[in-house]
Each structure stands twice: as structure tokens, then as C-alpha cells.
Amino acid sequence: MNTTPVEYSKKDFMSDQTIRWCPGCGDYSILSQVQTVFAGLGLAKEKYAIVSGIGCSSRFPYYMNTYGFHTIHGRATAVATGLKLTRPDLSVWVVTGDGDGLSIGGNHMAHLLRRNVDLNVLLFNNRIYGLTKGQYSPTSEIGKKTKSSPMGSIDHPFNPIAFALGCGSSYISRSVDVFAAHLRDTLTAANTHSGTSFVEILQNCNIFNDGAWDSMVDKEHRDGRVLYMEHGKPLVWGSEDNKYGFILDGLSIKPVKLGETYQETDCVLHDKHNLILATMLANLDPSDGAPLAVGTFYQSAKSTYDSMFSTQIADATSRLGAGDLAKLLNSGETWTV
Amino acid sequence: MSNAAPVVLDQVVVRFAGDSGDGIQISGDQFTRTSALAGNDLATFPDYPAEIRAPAGSREGVSGFQIQLASHPVFTPGDVADALVAFNPAALVTNLGGLREGGIIIVNSDKFTKVDLEKARLVTNPLEDGTCDKFRLVQAPIGKLTKEAVEPFGLKTKEIDRCKNFFALGMVYWLYGRPLDPTEEWLRKRFKPPFLDANLASMRAGHAFAETAELFEGPFMVPPAVIAHGTYRNVTGNLAIALGLAAAAVKSKTTVFYGSYPITPATDILHTLAPFKNFGVATFQAEDEIAAVCAAIGASYGGAIGVTGTSGPGLALKQEAIGLALMAELPLVIINVQRAGPSTGLPTKTEQADLLQAMYGRNGESPVAVLAPATAADAFDVTLQAVRLSVKYRTPVVVLSDGYVANSSEPWLLPDIDALPPIEVVHPTDPETFQPYLRDPETLARPWAIPGVPGLEHRIGGLEKANITGNISYDAHNHEKMCHLRAEKILRMRADIPATDIHGAANGTLVLAWGSTFGAIRTAVDQCLAEGQAVAHVHLRHLNPLPADLADIMARYQHVIVPELNMGQLSKILRAEYLVDAIPFTKIQGQPFRVAEVKARLDALVAN
Ligand code: SF4
Numbered sequence: 001m002n003t004t005p006v007e008y009s010k011k012d013f014m015s016d017q018t019i020r021w022c023p024g025c026g027d028y029s030i031l032s033q034v035q036t037v038f039a040g041l042g043l044a045k046e047k048y049a050i051v052s053g054i055g056c057s058s059r060f061p062y063y064m065n066t067y068g069f070h071t072i073h074g075r076a077t078a079v080a081t082g083l084k085l086t087r088p089d090l091s092v093w094v095v096t097g098d099g100d101g102l103s104i105g106g107n108h109m110a111h112l113l114r115r116n117v118d119l120n121v122l123l124f125n126n127r128i129y130g131l132t133k134g135q136y137s138p139t140s141e142i143g144k145k146t147k148s149s150p151m152g153s154i155d156h157p158f159n160p161i162a163f164a165l166g167c168g169s170s171y172i173s174r175s176v177d178v179f180a181a182h183l184r185d186t187l188t189a190a191n192t193h194s195g196t197s198f199v200e201i202l203q204n205c206n207i208f209n210d211g212a213w214d215s216m217v218d219k220e221h222r223d224g225r226v227l228y229m230e231h232g233k234p235l236v237w238g239s240e241d242n243k244y245g246f247i248l249d250g251l252s253i254k255p256v257k258l259g260e261t262y263q264e265t266d267c268v269l270h271d272k273h274n275l276i277l278a279t280m281l282a283n284l285d286p287s288d289g290a291p292l293a294v295g296t297f298y299q300s301a302k303s304t305y306d307s308m309f310s311t312q313i314a315d316a317t318s319r320l321g322a323g324d325l326a327k328l329l330n331s332g333e334t335w336t337v
Numbered sequence: 338m339s340n341a342a343p344v345v346l347d348q349v350v351v352r353f354a355g356d357s358g359d360g361i362q363i364s365g366d367q368f369t370r371t372s373a374l375a376g377n378d379l380a381t382f383p384d385y386p387a388e389i390r391a392p393a394g395s396r397e398g399v400s401g402f403q404i405q406l407a408s409h410p411v412f413t414p415g416d417v418a419d420a421l422v423a424f425n426p427a428a429l430v431t432n433l434g435g436l437r438e439g440g441i442i443i444v445n446s447d448k449f450t451k452v453d454l455e456k457a458r459l460v461t462n463p464l465e466d467g468t469c470d471k472f473r474l475v476q477a478p479i480g481k482l483t484k485e486a487v488e489p490f491g492l493k494t495k496e497i498d499r500c501k502n503f504f505a506l507g508m509v510y511w512l513y514g515r516p517l518d519p520t521e522e523w524l525r526k527r528f529k530p531p532f533l534d535a536n537l538a539s540m541r542a543g544h545a546f547a548e549t550a551e552l553f554e555g556p557f558m559v560p561p562a563v564i565a566h567g568t569y570r571n572v573t574g575n576l577a578i579a580l581g582l583a584a585a586a587v588k589s590k591t592t593v594f595y596g597s598y599p600i601t602p603a604t605d606i607l608h609t610l611a612p613f614k615n616f617g618v619a620t621f622q623a624e625d626e627i628a629a630v631c632a633a634i635g636a637s638y639g640g641a642i643g644v645t646g647t648s649g650p651g652l653a654l655k656q657e658a659i660g661l662a663l664m665a666e667l668p669l670v671i672i673n674v675q676r677a678g679p680s681t682g683l684p685t686k687t688e689q690a691d692l693l694q695a696m697y698g699r700n701g702e703s704p705v706a707v708l709a710p711a712t713a714a715d716a717f718d719v720t721l722q723a724v725r726l727s728v729k730y731r732t733p734v735v736v737l738s739d740g741y742v743a744n745s746s747e748p749w750l751l752p753d754i755d756a757l758p759p760i761e762v763v764h765p766t767d768p769e770t771f772q773p774y775l776r777d778p779e780t781l782a783r784p785w786a787i788p789g790v791p792g793l794e795h796r797i798g799g800l801e802k803a804n805i806t807g808n809i810s811y812d813a814h815n816h817e818k819m820c821h822l823r824a825e826k827i828l829r830m831r832a833d834i835p836a837t838d839i840h841g842a843a844n845g846t847l848v849l850a851w852g853s854t855f856g857a858i859r860t861a862v863d864q865c866l867a868e869g870q871a872v873a874h875v876h877l878r879h880l881n882p883l884p885a886d887l888a889d890i891m892a893r894y895q896h897v898i899v900p901e902l903n904m905g906q907l908s909k910i911l912r913a914e915y916l917v918d919a920i921p922f923t924k925i926q927g928q929p930f931r932v933a934e935v936k937a938r939l940d941a942l943v944a945n
Contacts, residue, residue, distance in 0.1 A: 015796070017796075017808065017809075044791070045791075045794065046788065046789055046790055046791045046792070046793070046794060047788070047789060048788075049788040051635070054799075061796050061798070062796050062798075062809065065794055066794050067788035067789075067793075067794055067795065067796075068795075068796035068797070068798075069635075069638055069665070069796070069797055069798060070796065070797070070798025070799065070800065071631070071634075071661060071798065071799065072631075072657055072658060072660075072661050072799055075627060075628070075631040075658065078623065078627065078628035078631035078632050078635070079631045079632065079634055079635035079638070080635060081621075081628070081631075081632050081635060082594060082596060082621070082631065082632030082633055082634060082635025082636040082637075082638075082639070082643065083635035083636065083638055083639045083788075084635075085594070085619065085621060085632070085635075085636065086592060086594055086619070086635070086636040086639035086640065086641040087639040087640065087787075087788065087789065089789060090639070090788055090789060107624060107625060107628075108624065108625075108627075108628050108631075110624075111623075111624040111628065309619070309621075312614060313614045313615075313619060316612075316614035316615045317614065317615040319615075320615040321615065322615060322616075323583065323586075323587065323613065323615045323616030323617065325583065325584055325587045325616070325754050326754045328580065328583060328613075328616065329570075329580060329584075329751050329752070329754070330568065330570070330751060332570050332571075333370050333523075333570060333571065334568050334569060334570040334751070335370075335373055335374050335568070335569050335570075336567070336568045336569070337376065337564055337565070337566050337567060337568075337569065
């Protein structure tokens with residue numbers, strides 16, 4: 001038996017399969033960051049299992065040289081739950097999209113988050129259905145014109161972060177496909193959390209929804225528009241000479257320009273354990289001029305479903321001993337002829 | 338009269354009926370146990386009301402329990418009752434149809450006041466208006482007599498009321514010459530004074546009342562049956578399935594992961610399994626039917642034996658996921674406790690109308706194995722066999738139980754645990770020889786490679802796979818080959834099916850059936866055989882694949898008739914597969930076949 005190397009390079013996590021995403025798709029960058037991160041986590045390669053549903057993002061497992069299961073539409077979260085409950089020793093990652101995870105699989109996502117099964121969810125949000133060639137998704141903005149909404153979508157969209165908060169999620173963060181370093185840090189941090197780590201990754205579908213996030217995340221805008229949340233640091237964004245921050249205004253937070261009336265020291269410090277603050281940050285509307293918050297919105301210590309599941313089995317076994325089948329069959333009212 | 342020699346009977350059918358709160362099921366269970374200890378063969382059927390808590394005294398709230406006990410083998414709880422114990426007017430009028438002419442009725446006459454009659458939507462009193470003329474009516478003021486009997490124990494009115502069923506049970510024990518000891522012993526284990534004393538007093542008072550009041554022509558006596566030696570217990574089908582899954586966990590030394598969402602009439606399996614954690618059974622109550630099966634698939638992927646349980650509407654929801662397990666070629670057992678459909682249908686009533694759904698209800702060419710238990714006790718063996726096949730062939734296996742098997746109970750000769758063969762679970766570990774879709778030459782199963790093994794990293798999923806390598810393949814010929822391979826895998830299970838058991842004549846009429854109809858059909862066929870008719874009964878446990886010898890067997894008979902509780906689903910399959918004139922004989926009333934119905938149909942066929 002060969003011993004498993006503990007040192008890996010990104011290459012070790014690249015599979016031999018031809019990648020079939022469209023050239024220029026944001027998924028390439030995410031794949032590359034995940035491969036790099038996995039190589040550095042120090043976990044044996046055979047311990048990773050990636051479970052996906054259906055959609056462009058869900059092709060992900062084929063391109064990772066780990067154990068992978070490409071399941072059916074919307075159900076990756078449920079399959080991953082069964083896997084983690086059976087195999088707590090594995091590092092289980094769910095890769096899903098805005099359609100797979102929030103539309104057809106919304107129910108299972110909600111229940112995964114409330115149960116707090118110890119696995120990582122990467123939700124690639126490109127605000128469109130890519131694999132079926134361009135229909136509006138549950139995160140598409142109202143009024144969006146697509147093949148199935150020629151007069152504009154009349155669906156109010158989901159806010160994935162607020163959704164996760166509402167489900168009682170214990171770890172919620174956001175990053176962007178093209179923020180390579182930030183995405184790597186976000187994934188590494190999410191992996192250390194015990195419980196379901198919900199990571200929304202803003203992703204560009206350059207074929208059917210090109211530039212959906214550009215006004216916030218492209219090189220031209222990101223310096224002025226992206227709020228990098230860091231625990232214990234002031235909530236500020238913008239460039240040196242055009243800096244903004246959030247101050248407390250009654251029970252809410254208010255954006256102010258820094259430099260004259262307000263200084264960085266007046267700003268609210270980010271506290272990822274504060275549910276109220278997380279709720280306010282989650283509900284910032286970048287389409288209405290608010291900054292786009294990335295980083296960790298929220299983290300709480302909440303017992304995990306899988307550990308309680310294993311504990312109950314262990315408790316029952318230590319209390320009752322290993323099951324005696326003959327005794328079980330003979331229990332109840334028996335009689336002998 | 339009490340000194341008269343008891344009248345000996347070959348069999349007796351007794352029915353208890355009353356409000357859910359009247360302790361009907363307890364009375365039935367006690368009568369069953371006492372009869373079993375007396376050596377009778379028996380079969381029972383509890384009949385729960387469809388509503389959770391219908392108003393007391395209403396027709397909708399009537400709960401029933403029927404038992405047939407005999408000095409010979411019995412397979413059904415009986416078409417019609419010889420005696421009916423009715424605790425109120427609603428119980429009386431809703432159950433009279435199931436009582437034979439001349440049968441005994443025992444009623445609690447205290448419960449026939451104007452108010453009680455109104456609750457049962459009755460205008461006149463059935464005890465007086467001629468309703469009971471064709472029967473032997475015994476009116477006992479059970480309420481009043483119970484009250485007198487338990488007077489010394491200082492109980493509240495409500496508590497006194499709860500002792501009534503033991504008074505009635507005492508009467509029935511006298512009527513059928515049964516000892517009180519087994520129930521007394523049971524009461525001592527269950528109750529503390531003063532309730533213990535009250536219940537004991539109540540039962541003894543009932544017994545004495547029946548003896549002294551000279552109300553019956555009894556007592557009657559049903560001598561013991563000749564039955565196989567061994568230790569017995571009563572099981573319902575749901576209990577037998579749960580025990581079968583626990584046995585599978587022990588025999589495979591592998592966790593059985595049971596994912597389920599509550600649904601009538603399958604929920605009891607989840608209830609029963611949940612405390613079996615120390616047997617290697619893990620239960621997961623999922624958020625819905627789809628999550629339940631998907632979690633089971635995830636568990637199988639991780640190396641456990643994934644099982645999901647449901648009823649018809651739930652099976653419909655699970656079908657896409659079953660297709661995934663079939664494509665990923667992972668073990669998965671689906672327990673479907675069928676109920677009357679379509680849609681929500683009649684949730685508490687039985688039917689066999691999911692056979693075609695189990696066989697063909699998925700997209701694409703997607704064959705799965707299908708098995709069905711014939712009786713409650715048989716469900717244990719069928720469950721073990723389903724797990725065995727699923728693990729051996731790495732493919733989904735559906736078990737088609739139904740509401741009747743689930744809730745009926747019968748004595749079960751406990752198996753010798755050590756004699757049950759182990760279930761072999763093998764996971765590959767050698768990277769040199771590993772290929773995700775390399776096939777076992779005998780079973781065609783692919784290796785059950787589980788995450789965590791160094792060097793075996795691979796990807797599976799619902800997209801078509803290239804044989805051997807398991808890579809995604811859109812190749813036309815590969816797809817055709819894989820469809821045939823998956824079908825061939827199911828056919829190869831024939832090697833695991835024993836020779837078909839033929840009961841009865843070697844030619845003439847063959848009654849070919851499956852599932853819970855076993856008892857009524859076997860009894861009717863035995864009656865035909867006793868009359869010298871050339872009739873045989875084959876009861877199929879394996880519905881897919883069908884046994885290898887079935888074609889030959891059918892060819893030996895002039896007629897093949899297929900009784901089913903659906904519109905002719907097995908007969909359709911037989912016609913399609915074998916080009917044989919399988920005659921459908923169907924019933925879709927949410928009720929099992931009666932023996933007499935089957936017998937009449939067979940008589941008609943033979944007469945032609
Ligand atoms: S359709 Fe869009 S999301 Fe899908 S691979 Fe192409 S660019 Fe990426």
C-alpha cells in the first residue's frame with residue numbers, strides 16, 4: 001500500500017478530463033483556486049469528496065482528482081448529508097449554483113443549513129441558467145430579459161446570503177470568481193468552520209449573462225465598490241482619497257464619507273458573531289449604490305447534526321452494548337411450541 | 338349450562354369493535370396471545386380509523402380488530418366473523434356486514450342511549466328495530482357491571498371506563514374456553530395497583546358474568562393446531578421489515594442507513610428502526626421523500642447500505658433518484674408499503690397498484706429488481722433477500738409491501754440467526770487493478786469503491802458512463818451496451834432465485850399471484866383442491882426478474898389466472914413477457930380479497 005503524501009501541489013488535484021466549460025467562464029478561476037486550496041489544507045487527497053447537482057457548476061467534480069459524485073438536479077445537499085452522516089472522516093464539499101441550490105434544490109438547502117451538517121457549500125451565483133442556455137434564475141434581477149422572459153422577469157429574486165441567515169446557517173461568506181487571493185482565503189476559512197459553511201461565489205457567465213457583476217467587481221469598479229469585511233476591523237471601503245465607512249445610526253448602519261466629518265475610528269467594527277449586523281450587511285443593495293460586501297458575514301458556534309447523529313449512536317451502543325439480534329427477535333411476547 | 342361439554346370448532350373468527358379509546362387493539366392483542374399460547378394457528382388484522390381523532394361514538398371513529406384462530410393452518414383473518422364484540426352503536430352498525438348470519442353479537446347495552454344513537458347517526462335503536470334479528474344478540478350492561486366490579490378500588494369515572502375492555506375480554510375468554518392466566522400475567526407487568534386490581538377484577542367479573550348468565554350456547558373450543566416446533570412471536574409486516582433491516586446490518590457488519598419521511602402506512606418502520614442504533618442501524622428523518630432517498634444514496638456511496646421507505650406517492654417522488662442509484666450502480670433498497678391510490682387516494686387502505694410504477698416508473702431504460710412479501714412474517718425474509726441482492730448486484734431493489742401486510746399480524750417462527758447466511762460486503766482497495774466500471778464476470782456488478790481509499794479517486798454520476806473506465810460517454814454504441822448491461826444485471830439475479838414452489842395440481846388451472854393476496858388465495862385453492870378440482874397456486878416473491886422456471890410452469894396449465902388488487906398489472910407483464918393468456922382477476926376497493934370471492938371466481942373458471 002502506498003503511503004499518502006501530505007504535501008501536494010495544485011496539479012495533484014487536476015483530473016485528466018477535458019474541461020467543457022465555455023472559454024472565459026468564471027468557473028475556471030474557481031476551479032483553479034479550489035485546487036490550490038485543497039493542495040494546501042494538509043488533508044489526504046482521498047479524504048475529499050465533492051458532490052454536485054446539475055448545471056454548469058455541477059460539472060466541477062469531474063475536473064477534480066478527488067472522489068466525486070455528480071448527482072441530480074437540486075439534490076446534492078441531500079446526497080452529501082447522507083454521505084457525511086455515514087463517513088464523518090471525509091471532507092465533503094457541495095458544489096451548486098443559483099438554480100440548482102436555490103430553485104429546484106432550495107428546500108434541501110434550507111434544511112441542510114438549519115441542520116448544520118459539517119460540510120462546505122460552494123454556491124456559484126451567475127444569476128442565470130447556463131446549461132439550459134439562458135433563462136432567468138432565482139437570483140436574476142426583476143425585469144431581466146431572457147428567452148423565457150422576453151418582457152422582463154417578474155420574479156423577485158432571492159438574496160442568497162439573507163436566505164442562508166434565515167435558515168439558521170452557522171457560517172456565511174461571499175467571494176468573487178476573479179478575486180483569486182480573496183477566494184482562496186475565503187475557502188480556507190470556510191473549511192475550518194465546524195458546521196455547514198455556506199459560501200456564495202459571484203461568478204460570471206460570459207455567454208448568457210456576461211458582466212452581471214462587473215459594475216461592482218471588475219478592475220475599474222472594485223476599488224470603489226467592494227467592502228472587504230474583516231472581523232474586528234472597521235467596515236470601510238473605497239480608495240485612499242475616496243473612502244467610505246459605516247457608522248451606527250440608531251439601530252441601523254449608515255454609509256458616510258470619511259476624511260472630514262467622519263474618520264475610520266468612527267466606523268462600526270465588523271463582528272461576524274453579530275446576527276443583527278450580519279442581517280444588515282446581507283441586505284445591502286449594491287444595485288442601489290451600496291457597497292458589495294465580501295468576506296465572512298456570520299459565524300456562530302452551533303452543534304453539528306453529524307456529530308449529534310454519531311453521538312446518539314455511540315451513546316446507544318455504550319448504554320445497550322452491541323445489538324444482540326437473537327435477543328431482539330425474541331423480544332416481545334414469544335411462545336414455544 | 339356452564340358444565341356442558343364445550344362445542345368443538347375447527348376455526349373461529351372474532352371481531353372487536355369500538356372507539357379508539359375503548360382499548361380494542363389491546364383486547365385483540367391479548368386474545369391473540371392467549372390463543373397462540375393455547376397452540377392455535379391464527380391470523381389477525383387491526384383496522385384503524387382513517388381519522389386521527391374522530392368524535393367518540395361516531396362511525397368514523399370506529400376501530401376494529403379481527404382474529405381467526407384454528408386447529409389447522411390459517412392464512413387470513415377470515416372473510417366473516419363468528420362473533421362480534423361491539424362497544425357502541427356505531428361499532429355495531431358498521432361491523433354487522435362482516436358478521437355471518439347466526440353469529441354472536443356482544444354489545445355494551447349501556448351505550449345505546451338516545452345520545453349514543455345520535456352520535457352514530459341512528460334514528461332507531463338497532464338492538465330493538467330488528468337490525469340484529471339474524472344474529473344471536475347478547476346484551477350486557479358492561480359499563481354498569483364494570484363499575485360494580487371495580488368499586489373497591491376508588492377509581493375516577495374515566496379510569497373505570499378504561500377497564501371495560503377487560504370485562505368484555507373476560508366474557509370472550511369464557512366463550513372460547515380460554516384461560517385468564519396469560520392476560521393476568523401481562524396485566525401484572527403493565528399496571529400497578531389500583532389499576533392492576535381494577536383490570537383484574539373487571540376481567541374476572543366478565544368471565545363470571547358470561548358463565549353464570551347463561552347467555553351463550555358455549556363455551557366453544559378450538560383445539561390446538563399442528564404447527565412446526567420452535568419459538569414464535571407475532572409480527573406485523575412493518576415490524577418484520579424493520580427486524581429484517583436490523584438483521585441485514587448485523588449479517589453484513591455494515592451500517593444500514595434508513596432515510597425516510599413519515600407517510601402512512603410505512604411510518605412504523607421508521608419508528609421501529611429509530612431505537613435500533615446499537616445494531617448498526619442509522620435512521621434519518623429527511624425533509625421530504627426526495628431527500629430521504631438521496632441521503633440513502635449518499636450513504637451507499639460512503640459504504641453503508643442505503644435504504645429508504647415510503648408509500649406510493651413517495652415512490653413517485655423518489656423515482657428520479659432511484660434512476661441515479663441505478664446509473665451510479667450503487668446498492669439501494671426501496672421499501673414501498675403500497676396504499677390505495679392514485680394521488681393521496683385512500684391512505685389507510687390496501688392496494689397492489691404500484692407494481693408498474695416500481696417496474697417502469699422512471700425515465701429511460703431503468704430496470705430495477707422487485708420483490709414482494711406474501712405475508713407479515715415473509716416480509717423478514719424478503720427484506721433480507723432485497724438487501725442481499727442490492728449489495729451483490731449493486732443496483733436498486735424495490736420491496737412491494739402493502740397496507741395489509743404492514744398491519745396484519747401472524748405468528749412467526751423465529752429463524753435461527755446463525756443459520757442466516759452472511760451478506761458479503763466488499764470494497765476494492767487496489768489502485769493497480771481498479772477501474773470504476775469494471776464488471777464482475779458473474780454478477781456484472783461494478784466495484785463498490787468508497788471514498789477514503791488512496792489511489793481510487795474517481796467520479797460517478799447520472800451521466801452515461803463508458804463501460805470499464807466510468808468516464809462520461811456520449812458514444813451511441815456505448816449507451817446501448819450500458820442499457821443492456823444494466824438490464825442483464827437484473828436478469829442474472831435469477832441465479833439467486835430458488836425453484837418455484839407449486840402448490841396443488843400439476844395441470845388444470847394455475848393461480849398466479851404476488852404479495853399480500855397470498856392468504857385468501859391459498860385458502861381458496863385449498864378448498865378447490867379438497868373438492869377435487871385441478872387447481873394450483875404459485876405465489877411469486879420475485880417480480881423482477883421473474884423466476885427462470887416460470888415459462889415452463891405456465892405452459893403446463895390450461896388456464897393461468899392472476900388475482901391482483903389492481904387493474905391487472907402483473908397479468909399485463911406476463912402477457913407482454915411470455916405471450917400467455919394470463920386472465921386478470923382484479924379488485925380495487927382498498928380491501929383485501931375475501932376467500933369466498935377467489936373461490937367463486939375459480940369455480941366459475943373451472944366450470945367453463
Ligand atoms: S454557459 Fe455560462 S456558466 Fe455555463 S460554462 Fe458557459 S459561461 Fe460558464
